[in-house]
Amino acid sequence: MRAKLAAIRRLAAPGTGRVRLRTLVYIRWFAVGGQLAAVVIVNFGLNYPLPLLACLATVAVSAAVNIGITLTRPMSGTLSDRGAALWLAYDIVQLSTLLYLTGGLQNPFAVMLLASVVVSASVLSRISTLSLGLLVAVCISVLAFRYEPLPGPEPLLELPVFYVLGVWQALVIGGLFIAAFVGSVAEEGRRMQDALNAAQVALEHEQRLSSLGGLAAAAAHELGTPLATIAVTAKELSHDLKPGSPMADDVELILEQTARCREILMELSRKPETEGGEPYSRLPLGTMLEEAARPYLTGTVNLTHDFRAVGEAPGSPEPVLTRSPEFLRAVGTLIQNAIQFADSEVILRARWDAGTVTVEIIDDGPGFSAHLLDRLGEPYVSTRAGADGEGEHMGLGVFIAQNLLNRTGATLRFANQDWWDWWGAGAIVRITWPRRELEHATSETGRVGEHAGQ
Template identity: 40%
Template sequence: MAQSDFGLIAGQQRSSWIRLRTMILLRWVAIVGQLVALTVAQRMYGLQLELGLCYLAVGVSVIGNLIAIFIFPENKRLAESENLLMVLFDLLQLGFLLALTGGLNNPFALLMLGPVTVSAAILTTRSTILVGATAIIIVTLLSEFHLPLLTQDGALLRIPDLFVFGNWIALVIAVCFIGLYSRRVTVEIHSMSDALSATQMALSREQKLTDLGGVIAAAAHELGTPLATIKLTSGELMEELEGQPELREDAALIREQADRCRDILRDMGRAGKDDLHLRQAPLMAVVQEAAEPHVHRGKHVKYTHDPDAGIEMDQPSILRQPEIIHGLRNLVQNAVDFARSTVWIEAHWTDDRITLRIMDDGRGFPPQVLGRIGDPFVRARKAGNARVERPEYEGMGLGLFIAKTLLERSGAGLTFANGSDPYASTPVDGEYRGAIVAVEWPRHKIDARIGENAVPQGQNEKIKA
């Protein structure tokens, strides 16, 4: 599944995450609170209220809850429109009840913020704006149109007009601020949730490919001897059946099919690396494996390593973890996408650290987002320039986030920088002028020969039947 498809499906499903039972429970809490407030106001403080209308307003909520309980199943998931209607109903019911009990003179007017906060957390931006606008309209009407609060002696309970105006301003600001704040936090949480889910899917896919490669390579190794025996035996039969053309033809067919099986296993085993220990490989071999899908896309990918690090056999052998391979592959993909002609992959290692630098000769990272690289930029569409530079990729902008998350899981630290000003004139060809991504591990985290992750040396274990 493409990342863009994943994001679209996740966004569509999220509006149906809220269960009807949850909304019913919240409404019961509100109903109990309203009944308690009305009872206390009348019996303890002796306020003269239009109890008939007040209980009618509360009764409407009770009837709505009972209808929902008896008509719909408890596990029903509310659609976006159904959620919106329930929140608007609660908002209007609360507004009507406040109009019967003093309007903005009633301190419980603060509860108008509740439905706005709920809508910002569970509804889309458009629905949240609608609920917020409705709340502001209701608050404005309550400041002018409401029944007065009277004591048992007939005294009017009313705060000065200046305070009424202040309450109105405060509620309008609170509706806007809390709605915006709640919406922003919710979007961030949902973005991170989608991005982490996409990361887990990518890692799961890479793990399956790695496991499959190991099984294929092991099968090729184990079946090599039986196939060689079949080939040898069929060859001897062909020599003995010189005078029997039909039987000799059958023996030739057996040998031909044995050769075919050998070729198939060799090709399949190549995907799993024919080394003895599939869990480890030289550093540059892992780097080349990660970059391999993108080296034939019209850009020159150059591999180099520190000449002072020693000869080839001194190159560290690292773990072939799916996190490392997939993370590096995403970084190389990003470099190839935006490079003009060349991508450089440099490796450096010491006794304590292993460092990779992936560089290109493109325009580099935009300075305004350089500090935010690695965040899950979930976008519905791309800018025109991005579509021109990356015509074959229309994802969610999760590539760098996935790479950063997976590589950090393996113990790496990532830094992002530019080789030059992206908006400056083009420098001399061959200069590292584009984006630079440095990936650095403590050596003991990924070294497959020393330290806590050392892989045992020797013969591979045979596959048990």
């Protein structure tokens, strides 16, 4: 599963192909058609003289580039972040050249320089969008002072300098605003979508494990009787064989391998993943928490359990939950995080009453970074620096856990313990559910996990 999460992370990284070549080619053809129509209408329809050859040559270059790319590259391919940025940079320079020939910022089509920045903000990385925004600012600054006269009726209209400077200021600020803020919002949306995809991968992984466990239990049950028959038959053959028979070794081998198969099936039957819809599919809260923590236990960190009822009715029965892949995966991830960064001990505390269930995971490690506390739960924000750099340290673990727990009605709170606390330094994760909602949600998600493999 880590490989899948890493693949999703690579998709979110700059440099990964996000823009289809066909889309950019079509956009450029649209621009070429619009530019050619404008030149023809102004020069021949309105009879306003233009530097016609220079204008047509500028438009023809873009058409030639498009034709060349169409003939040499598959249109179904994608461009990297850098390739798409260079593509849009060319469009900016080409349009700036055409504006230079037709009045500079006095040309009302100067606003089209922002189009490439808008496209970049929607699909490219923040650094590429900012770079294109700066390129637009440079081109606009040059066009404010260097340009051929705007074609029009005689005498030619010359706009006041302060008006041209106002247009320059508006376009520069608009371009930089789109690059900085619109680009940031779009990138955040892409990152969130990538993280949601990763959460879905994690959930599907847990559901497959659950369904595989059920298949293993069924296989152990169904194969038990044939293996017993084979074993009995082999024993009868061994008793009937005369001493020194050449078949004795073969019969002994059959008995040994049959015993080995029965041991394997017994081992499969004992695995917690095989409980499926059997009696152990509904477990007390404490047992569920212990099962979630079991894969991450180490010999160096002690895990202490503290489970009890609280409130006006201390004898309130312990919540009984259906084994849910979402619950086990999410709580297990948070316990794993605590064990990885604890110095010597992690406390797994559960409290419940008639209306509320609270689980706290407390470690005696360095705690969460203060500047990240408000951002924990966001995708690609790592809780604490990982040592191995594997997929679980990509900052997706807490995001996935929080989203899975939200499906069960949970509210998560991350905090560092105060220095005067009896436990001392360390991090604390508090998960709170309405009791009825938790019991209902795990029942529903448990059934979803069972049906996923059917």
